[in-house]
Amino acid sequence: MSPFNRRDFLKTSTAAVAAPTLSLAQSPSAHAQAPQPATPNTSPHGVTHRLARYVVQARYEDLPVPVRHEGTRTLLNWVGVAVGGSHHETIGCAVSALAPFSGPGQASLLGRHERFDIMNAAFVNGVSSHVFDYDDTHLKTIIHPAGPVVSAILALSEYHPVSGKDFLNALVLGVETSCRIGNAVYPNHYDIGWHITGTTGPFGAAAAAGKLLGLSEQQMVWALGLAASQPVGLRESFGSMTKSFNPGRAASNGLFAALLAAKNFTSSDGMIEAKRGWANTISTKQDYREITEGLGQRYEAALNTYKPFACGIVIHPAIDAAIQLRNEYHLAPDQIVSIDLRANPLVLELTGKKTPTTGLEGKFSVYHAVAVALVEGAAGEKQFSDRAVQDPRVVALRQKVHVQVDPAVLPEQVDMLLVLADGRKLYRHIAHAVGSLEVPMSDRQLESKFMDLAEGILPPDQIQRLMNTCWNVADLPDAAAIAQAAVPAKT
Amino acid sequence: MSPFNRRDFLKTSTAAVAAPTLSLAQSPSAHAQAPQPATPNTSPHGVTHRLARYVVQARYEDLPVPVRHEGTRTLLNWVGVAVGGSHHETIGCAVSALAPFSGPGQASLLGRHERFDIMNAAFVNGVSSHVFDYDDTHLKTIIHPAGPVVSAILALSEYHPVSGKDFLNALVLGVETSCRIGNAVYPNHYDIGWHITGTTGPFGAAAAAGKLLGLSEQQMVWALGLAASQPVGLRESFGSMTKSFNPGRAASNGLFAALLAAKNFTSSDGMIEAKRGWANTISTKQDYREITEGLGQRYEAALNTYKPFACGIVIHPAIDAAIQLRNEYHLAPDQIVSIDLRANPLVLELTGKKTPTTGLEGKFSVYHAVAVALVEGAAGEKQFSDRAVQDPRVVALRQKVHVQVDPAVLPEQVDMLLVLADGRKLYRHIAHAVGSLEVPMSDRQLESKFMDLAEGILPPDQIQRLMNTCWNVADLPDAAAIAQAAVPAKT
Numbered sequence: 001m002s003p004f005n006r007r008d009f010l011k012t013s014t015a016a017v018a019a020p021t022l023s024l025a026q027s028p029s030a031h032a033q034a035p036q037p038a039t040p041n042t043s044p045h046g047v048t049h050r051l052a053r054y055v056v057q058a059r060y061e062d063l064p065v066p067v068r069h070e071g072t073r074t075l076l077n078w079v080g081v082a083v084g085g086s087h088h089e090t091i092g093c094a095v096s097a098l099a100p101f102s103g104p105g106q107a108s109l110l111g112r113h114e115r116f117d118i119m120n121a122a123f124v125n126g127v128s129s130h131v132f133d134y135d136d137t138h139l140k141t142i143i144h145p146a147g148p149v150v151s152a153i154l155a156l157s158e159y160h161p162v163s164g165k166d167f168l169n170a171l172v173l174g175v176e177t178s179c180r181i182g183n184a185v186y187p188n189h190y191d192i193g194w195h196i197t198g199t200t201g202p203f204g205a206a207a208a209a210g211k212l213l214g215l216s217e218q219q220m221v222w223a224l225g226l227a228a229s230q231p232v233g234l235r236e237s238f239g240s241m242t243k244s245f246n247p248g249r250a251a252s253n254g255l256f257a258a259l260l261a262a263k264n265f266t267s268s269d270g271m272i273e274a275k276r277g278w279a280n281t282i283s284t285k286q287d288y289r290e291i292t293e294g295l296g297q298r299y300e301a302a303l304n305t306y307k308p309f310a311c312g313i314v315i316h317p318a319i320d321a322a323i324q325l326r327n328e329y330h331l332a333p334d335q336i337v338s339i340d341l342r343a344n345p346l347v348l349e350l351t352g353k354k355t356p357t358t359g360l361e362g363k364f365s366v367y368h369a370v371a372v373a374l375v376e377g378a379a380g381e382k383q384f385s386d387r388a389v390q391d392p393r394v395v396a397l398r399q400k401v402h403v404q405v406d407p408a409v410l411p412e413q414v415d416m417l418l419v420l421a422d423g424r425k426l427y428r429h430i431a432h433a434v435g436s437l438e439v440p441m442s443d444r445q446l447e448s449k450f451m452d453l454a455e456g457i458l459p460p461d462q463i464q465r466l467m468n469t470c471w472n473v474a475d476l477p478d479a480a481a482i483a484q485a486a487v488p489a490k491t
Numbered sequence: 492m493s494p495f496n497r498r499d500f501l502k503t504s505t506a507a508v509a510a511p512t513l514s515l516a517q518s519p520s521a522h523a524q525a526p527q528p529a530t531p532n533t534s535p536h537g538v539t540h541r542l543a544r545y546v547v548q549a550r551y552e553d554l555p556v557p558v559r560h561e562g563t564r565t566l567l568n569w570v571g572v573a574v575g576g577s578h579h580e581t582i583g584c585a586v587s588a589l590a591p592f593s594g595p596g597q598a599s600l601l602g603r604h605e606r607f608d609i610m611n612a613a614f615v616n617g618v619s620s621h622v623f624d625y626d627d628t629h630l631k632t633i634i635h636p637a638g639p640v641v642s643a644i645l646a647l648s649e650y651h652p653v654s655g656k657d658f659l660n661a662l663v664l665g666v667e668t669s670c671r672i673g674n675a676v677y678p679n680h681y682d683i684g685w686h687i688t689g690t691t692g693p694f695g696a697a698a699a700a701g702k703l704l705g706l707s708e709q710q711m712v713w714a715l716g717l718a719a720s721q722p723v724g725l726r727e728s729f730g731s732m733t734k735s736f737n738p739g740r741a742a743s744n745g746l747f748a749a750l751l752a753a754k755n756f757t758s759s760d761g762m763i764e765a766k767r768g769w770a771n772t773i774s775t776k777q778d779y780r781e782i783t784e785g786l787g788q789r790y791e792a793a794l795n796t797y798k799p800f801a802c803g804i805v806i807h808p809a810i811d812a813a814i815q816l817r818n819e820y821h822l823a824p825d826q827i828v829s830i831d832l833r834a835n836p837l838v839l840e841l842t843g844k845k846t847p848t849t850g851l852e853g854k855f856s857v858y859h860a861v862a863v864a865l866v867e868g869a870a871g872e873k874q875f876s877d878r879a880v881q882d883p884r885v886v887a888l889r890q891k892v893h894v895q896v897d898p899a900v901l902p903e904q905v906d907m908l909l910v911l912a913d914g915r916k917l918y919r920h921i922a923h924a925v926g927s928l929e930v931p932m933s934d935r936q937l938e939s940k941f942m943d944l945a946e947g948i949l950p951p952d953q954i955q956r957l958m959n960t961c962w963n964v965a966d967l968p969d970a971a972a973i974a975q976a977a978v979p980a981k982t
Contacts, residue, residue, distance in 0.1 A: 106592070
């Protein structure tokens with residue numbers, strides 16, 4: 001399990017309005033030791049500059065230990081999904097399209113042998129990490145923050161050497177930047193149609209890459225301004241390859257912004273908050289306190305979550321119940337006579353498909369998801385394959401699943417009752433599924449997910465080495481070791 | 492002068508609602524010969540597909556001769572401004588930032604010796620062409636359409652050989668695509684803060700590049716969907732390098748979209764018109780008839796205009812009057828006693844600076860603009876240099892300029908009265924300045940502008956050859972000749 005209680009971060013986050021503001025005259029580290037009195041700032045003046053100053057000044061040493069650990073978990077989870085997605089059809093299309101135009105082979109494509117220039121590599125790795133929709137989630141905004149941020153700095157780290165501590169600090173600052181800007185405009189911005197991962201991602205990628213490039217405050221302001229000029233993604237693309245395009249392009253856009261700013265390519269000073277700037281143009285809601293308040297005090301990056309199951313979050317409670325009962329009672333499929341679920345109505349609305357025939361359809365079938373979880377004790381990508389959906393044991397079991405919907409059951413809850421052939425009845429209530437903020441995936445569970453995703457792409461001993469490299473990021477003398485460890489060893 | 496009357500195109504354009512719609516069952520050429528009865532379509536259904544089908548099917552042979560000529564003028568004007576801007580500080584920043592990451596030297600940077608991969612070259616050339624704010628304008632939307640479109644296909648043509656006819660056809664189709672989509676959302680979309688050149692540019696660039704790549708209708712739909720996912724630019728950046736960044740990035744985004752779509756990288760089918768698609772997400776106005784009606788019948792590309800003077804359009808009438816009087820009466824500065832202007836109030840609001848000290852400030856001074864036009868008979872980039880603004884003859888004359896504002900004078904009008912030392916009074920009324928749709932720049936005037944911009948960057952004989960190459964685009968066996976002719980000959 002994670003060594004800290006993240007509810008503490010939730011509490012400080014929901015109390016954001018009353019949280020102390022960052023005193024601009026002090027360095028973040030001094031501020032961390034002596035918080036100033038609360039002085040709520042609702043004026044948009046200087047938002048971009050204040051955020052830039054924080055990013056430029058923030059040091060690894062200032063990060064609370066739990067935030068460092070959550071950043072490390074974000075890295076590990078992201079590397080796992082990027083390696084896992086690296087041979088998806090979408091990546092084949094992208095690599096074949098871009099190969100003729102890529103610059104020098106400066107950076108690795110995770111899970112593959114090609115090398116691209118850092119901007120094209122950031123793009124491809126960002127796409128890989130989202131093709132299974134299995135990456136991390138900042139639940140307050142449903143931003144998937146790692147894709148844009150880590151894709152950008154992982155590629156950059158292979159060209160511009162940085163220490164593991166600096167890398168991890170930049171990762172946290174990038175995630176922080178995307179999620180805080182997302183908070184300022186969510187939900188209106190998402191509701192109207194923007195893919196918020198792709199629109200906030202360039203800011204996070206620019207901040208993180210700019211941090212590693214050593215930008216001055218003014219250059220960081222320009223980098224954020226160039227990022228503001230390049231939002232990516234519309235929700236209409238969901239269901240097509242363009243959905244995973246979005247975090248990839250957000251990564252390369254943010255990196256592009258930081259590289260230009262490093263050469264003094266100018267932008268305006270208030271591109272986030274000005275009248276004709278990003279927030280006013282792209283959203284009907286602007287709460288700038290979410291961006292500027294409590295910088296260095298509360299961390300959105302500490303609120304990142306990871307999916308344990310490769311499907312929509314609405315059926316995670318049912319899958320969790322099934323796996324818990326299976327493992328605790330060592331159940332075999334033929335012992336089970338019936339499976340009764342009491343669940344929120346969204347479960348049948350979104351995943352009510354009774355007879356899926358493909359892996360993708362299986363993601364929209366609570367019947368399949370529960371059955372395969374009982375048979376295989378997991379619900380990763382492999383459990384949503386054509387093979388799994390057509391497995392006779394799974395098909396037989398899914399016909400025994402009955403779902404009763406009840407609005408009194410919250411979406412994060414489920415009740416499951418199994419009746420066994422020997423007459424026993426097994427009951428399980430789930431208040432929060434694993435992977436939620438309340439019941440985060442344990443480090444061990446993240447490793448299992450990682451191994452499952454990387455299997456068949458990297459040899460088993462390399463998978464273990466790669467995970468160790470991620471866990472030890474803060475001790476790496478050169479962060480390029482991460483990307484290099486994610487390229488399949490030549491046999 | 493231009494060999495056709497563009498007012499004809501204006502008329503059909505303003506009558507767009509009643510214009511015949513494109514029958515999808517017919518090829519555009521058949522349609523051109525036998526227009527269908529008007530059947531207004533206000534349903535958004537199939538907008539992206541209908542536009543894609545038009546772009547895929549439209550042939551050079553279908554373009555009316557005046558549209559071909561206007562496309563050629565668009566090309567010539569664009570090449571001139573791109574060469575002219577190629578050594579601006581902004582380009583130095585961009586080239587030094589991107590050089591380490593560029594792919595093979597597939598494409599020329601106009602006016603320079605470096606070669607970049609086609610996407611980076613499209614970006615840089617697009618920036619070059621906008622640094623002076625001196626490129627073309629589609630007045631109905633204030634889109635600068637050539638930047639994104641021509642940058643993309645000029646670079647592509649050096650990698651993927653195409654005939655001059657195909658190149659010109661793609662140019663027209665790209666401009667048509669950007670401007671029609673712009674019409675659908677203007678003015679709301681611009682008013683809220685988007686730089687409409689950068690948000691519609693990816694569509695035009697994707698359409699034009701996709702046309703040259705031979706995309707199928709489905710692939711073109713995907714290319715437009717990927718373009719929709721990559722809008723660029725906020726008005727807040729005006730006044731910084733990020734303004735000219737926008738058409739450059741729009742060019743590379745559109746080219747990126749077309750190249751991915753060519754490898755079957757999918758997007759959704761209705762990314763322009765769907766509920767969570769581009770137009771609904773990015774604008775509060777959506778008039779889809781502007782996109783789909785009269786395709787192949789009326790041409791927004793025929794409505795392109797070109798700036799004769801390197802400053803805001805509001806003082807073009809005054810400059811025009813000054814140059815006309817100077818040339819007709821062979822005036823020398825010391826002959827002039829006083830200059831009285833009667834002008835729209837916007838003139839002093841936007842350009843009322845009395846004592847500019849730099850070239851940039853000179854662009855915001857009607858006093859300088861009129862004085863320098865009387866002294867030098869021109870108002871190009873050179874007339875808005877520090878040298879020109881500090882020229883004692885110009886300074887002396889600008890002090891003799893008096894401006895009377897009157898709301899009864901329309902923005903496109905001006906009255907000028909010169910009093911000469913010999914007592915003569917010279918009067919000129921301007922109803923529409925040169926460069927407007929009503930008084931388009933002549934081909935000869937476009938050449939003068941081109942020569943003025945390219946002087947000092949290309950040798951005189953090369954400037955002439957490059958202009959000839961542009962004029963003869965439709966006869967080029969290989970359109971790559973255009974970009975190649977715009978690289979300074981090595982001495």
